[in-house]
């Protein structure tokens with residue numbers, strides 16, 4: 347798919363009409379852009395690395411003018427990809443961009459880059475590790491302040507540095523255990539080596555445990571604080587999600603659907619990503635489709651970070667269904683249709699702290715949003731310091747921690763087996779940073795990028 351010999355090019359800035367567009371070229375023949383597309387066409391265009399040059403771009407075939415542009419030359423390996431890179435800042439009109447891209451396409455061995463291919467080359471040339479590539483993808487996808495800061499931290503190498511530190515310690519511990527095996531008949535030397543390896547392994551194990559004990563704050567910041575709206579049928583659950591969708595200027599995206607399935611709304615509340623989900627009403631369902639909708643809604647509610655239990659003010663069902671009782675601590679009760687109650691119809695006792703709203707008049711919706719934002723803030727507090735931001739990180743760090751636990755509790759006499767535990771632990775960290783077995787995950791990570799990145 348990614349012939350390393352070819353030189354790739356793509357529009358790296360947005361695809362809409364704009365004042366300026368940036369086109370990037372990377373590969374062994376990137377200098378052909380300088381010699382063939384820049385006028386006057388001389389054998390060797392003299393360019394100072396990493397300095398903006400104003401140039402006239404011309405058609406490589408007939409020398410006719412293409413655009414007046416800025417050119418930057420980043421000779422490898424001191425470039426984003428590690429290869430020779432040319433960056434052209436051209437006028438951002440569609441015809442200009444199309445003309446320059448077509449001209450590049452006529453240069454020998456040049457082809458359009460695939461999504462994420464520049465970043466993939468940066469990874470393959472060791473400019474960034476897998477966690478930094480993920481951080482870059484997240485930074486480009488970031489919609490909220492918190493997501494941006496979290497991604498930037500990962501891109502800057504926080505997780506990379508921690509992981510390389512762990513790996514270094516584990517490799518040293520492995521070497522010590524292997525030495526102990528080789529010098530098994532020299533009791534003293536062997537015992538010392540095993541003791542030193544144990545110290546290193548314990549240090550890494552403690553660091554991994556600390557990273558894992560983050561209550562998923564980083565993942566929640568990255569993926570959004572999940573709030574599920576649940577309650578009996580006809581209490582106004584769908585009206586509530588609609589009311590929030592209409593009211594909130596900071597909506598990221600809304601997905602259409604029926605309540606028989608699950609409707610999801612992405613919000614930005616106080617700089618935090620919040621994912622609000624509507625569910626089908628909780629009751630004995632008649633039809634299969636409805637039952638399936640309820641099942642899915644319940645499953646979502648059970649692992650949500652917050653449940654909004656909606657009730658009809660005229661006939662409030664205060665108690666959570668058995669399925670949701672485990673979520674009591676994160677449930678906020680929402681008494682809807684208070685417009686009817688204020689007419690004196692509702693006068694019952696209120697056994698729980700509740701938010702009173704009317705999706706009809708809009709009363710209480712802002713208050714409810716504030717309470718959701720506050721819950722999200724409390725749940726993710728300190729999350730920006732978390733090293734783990736994805737299930738993938740948790741999986742590998744968890745696997746390494748498990749292997750080290752086995753190492754710590756294993757029979758110290760069975761050194762060969764202990765060496766295997768250490769090997770498993772460093773292998774898991776190797777997978778985290780993409781040093782081993784990266785191939786299977788590469789497509790998934792780099793496919794998330796757009797073309798030009």
Ligand SMILES: Nc1nc2c(ncn2[C@@H]2O[C@H](COP(=O)(O)OP(=O)(O)O)[C@@H](O)[C@H]2O)c(=O)[nH]1
Pocket residue numbers: 577578579580581582583584585586605627682683684685686703704705706707
């Ligand atoms: N009076 C009044 N009616 C409401 C309010 N919210 C929803 N309704 C009505 O209650 C009915 C059920 O609403 P819906 O959102 O479909 O409930 P769901 O089944 O829980 O999703 C509809 O007829 C709504 O117009 C409200 O705040 N006040």
Ligand SMILES: [Mg+2]
Pocket residue numbers: 583584585605625626627
């Ligand atoms: Mg509904």
